[in-house]
Amino acid sequence: MPAVPSDYDSDPGRWRSCDRSNQVFGDVHAPVARRIAGEDLAPVLDIGGGQGYLETLLPTGLPSIVVDLSPTQLADAPHPKFRADASALPVRDRCVGAVTALWMLYHLDDPALAVAEAARVLRPGGLFVASTS
16 A cells, blocks of 8 residues: 655645544544553653654653654644654664554555554563554
8 A cells, every 4th residue: 555645744724723522533643642641651752743642641751752754744843842753763672662654654665664663662661552543
């Protein structure tokens, strides 16, 4: 299946105007944040985290990092944040407690590479969460 092209950088106004309240079936960000916090799975690496929505739902002080390839999305994300490809994460092996890839795998030509990278950086007993359409 080919990747769904993103327009985060070519049409940033469209993404900044999104209203999450009109999602028909809700979103996965809140339950994922609750599980991460409940299991104290820090630090969190949010791959394709865009503007950092997951981080706004995590408890203050829980270490988290947003990773995204889009400079437009990262402009609004909290620090720390890194511009990086999901298939080549700038993170040491086995050093994070949770890795998320929420609503982003369909933008990749080879999602399996991103999943392999998530496995590489996740410490034993950590949590990987992905969601997609």
